[in-house]
Amino acid sequence: MAADADPARKSIGARRNPDSADAILEAAEAVLVEAGYAGFSIEAVARRARAGKPTIYRWWPSKAALLLEVYQRQKRVDVPDTGRLEEDLVGFLKNLFAHWRETSSGSVFRSLIAEAQSDDTASASLAGYALGRRSHTGQILERAKARGEIGVDIDSALVADLIASFAWKHLLTNRLDEDEATIRKTVNYVMRGIAAPGK
Amino acid sequence: MAADADPARKSIGARRNPDSADAILEAAEAVLVEAGYAGFSIEAVARRARAGKPTIYRWWPSKAALLLEVYQRQKRVDVPDTGRLEEDLVGFLKNLFAHWRETSSGSVFRSLIAEAQSDDTASASLAGYALGRRSHTGQILERAKARGEIGVDIDSALVADLIASFAWKHLLTNRLDEDEATIRKTVNYVMRGIAAPGK
DNA sequence: GCCTGAAAACGGGCCGTTTCGTTTGATCGC
DNA sequence: GCGATCAAACGAAACGGCCCGTTTTCAGGC
Incomplete structure (x- = not known):
């Protein structure tokens, strides 16, 4: 010593x-x-x-501030770019679930959500993150638009929000072990909404 | 219990x-x-x-157990039955958001989710609730099937899960003040997935 | 001789538990 | 019937412990 x-x-x-x-x-x-x-x-x-x-x-003025900075230091999950929207979305969700399961990111993010329920700083940060247009799913959708795979009139924010909600709920209810088939089923369902004519 | x-x-x-x-x-x-x-x-x-x-x-052996029983005593939100799937879903989400905003249910449910991140009892209960087939959205979908409004081959659990995820994320990020147009947009999007031919 | 910054101590709150003396209400002897 | 009895649940207080956020102390660098 x-x-x-x-x-x-x-x-x-x-x-x-x-x-x-x-x-x-x-x-x-x-x-x-x-x-x-x-x-x-x-x-x-x-x-x-x-x-x-x-x-x-x-x-760090509070526990929430420390938690926030730990969260921001997290390594980002890999966002696939296969040239096909379906594969990108399925791959991303698979990567995300594995990332949450196998690294500290899941614990950190879960803690951040829990802390946000009683701390305004964390809550504001989380809301800002959730509203951000730079989410990974949003990137995937924008790339699909650029390729012409989906119409530019698709509401990327809405679709990204649905996908993100799905992921959050699985994180919060300890269901990160879904197999690929389940993930693909959900992605296919959401993509049918994209393919169908708007109302 | x-x-x-x-x-x-x-x-x-x-x-x-x-x-x-x-x-x-x-x-x-x-x-x-x-x-x-x-x-x-x-x-x-x-x-x-x-x-x-x-x-x-x-x-009550723990804080989580007490929280659980408070949660189970909550008044249930009204589930509309208008005879049209779209109106039922939009009405339900509107009711749900108002319910969460204006009664103690929102606080209780948020607390339960937060507690579930560090307490196994609450976590198991929450997961069971989320997996339950008797969710309000599931009832709405089953009624639509019974009316013949949608095909019986639609995966109600998947659709209900998507709708519920959407609601959860809005609760957890303090976005319960969405206007009806935003809610309707999301419902319409999800319903396009129902209407489109399966893959 | 200042100033920085680590360590220690402080006052306070809640935890989960234990120990009181008291109150309630079902059982049983009369 | 009816009152005595006794187990269970009660409110209150206090405990040792942990952690909070703050303040004080003190050793070294400039």
Whole structure:
């Protein structure tokens, strides 16, 4: 250990650590994965990061703010680009479910949604994210429009919202293990809405 | 939990259940509405109900269990039956959003979803509810089938799941104030998927 | 000698539980 | 019948513990 064993002369000192923010964010993510949202406390994060609570509160005003930044650091899920809308949508949902299952992203996103139910900062951020036109599904649909695969008059936001809602509900009800057939059935159904003549 | 309307099930000793249980459930709902999910604690409920904490813990093993029973006591939203599928779906979503906005049901359901992210009991219950075939949207679709308005081969569960996902996401992102036009647009889109020939 | 920043301590709230003394109501002896 | 009895449920208080958000203390760098 770096710390001297002599209690009368603790020489561990106050080392300047400009990158401690990274350590705290990594610790926060680790706590979230290992202990879940219920065990996610500033205390636990500080212990894990070997940092003091005031250090965390200096940079993040609330638990929600820390959670938000952990969320924004997440690696993005792969968005396929196969040249066919159906394959892109099915592939994306498959990737997304696997991503949520197998990385910390699922835990983080679930926690963010839960936190948003009692914290205005998280709620506003989540609403902004959900309303954003840059969602992955939106990109897939825009590409299909550019290829001429679907009409430019299709309401991408509406379709993307439906697909995203489907994914959210599966995340929130622990149904991320759907097989490809189920996902494809839903995608096919939604695509029938695209193909049918507008009303 | 289980409806025990059986007066024959008796043993020795005092049984003053109903009054106190009702008072606690009403207090729990009131706390949830007034203080939100963040302020929903057993302590707060006990204070409000002028009951002791042990009384609450005797009947409900956890916060999630109490939340579940509050949720199950909620008045159900009106399910319209106009004889036309489109009007039924639009009317139901309008009713549902208004119900969530204007009664305590929205707060209770949001809290239940949040709790489900860290409590297995709530999670299992929520998943069961979401999987249930007796959902309101499912009833509307079954009625449309019985009238011959849509084919019996339509996957009601899939369509109901899509509609429910849409509603959930709007609840969770504070977008319950959508006007009828937006709701109708989504319903029309989903109905085009019904009308289009299957693949 | 300031200033930065980590560690420790503080006051407060809620948790889930235990321990009181009291109240209720079904059972049973009279 | 009817009152005594006794188990169960009750409200209240207090507990040890954890975590909150803040404040204070103190060691080193400039």
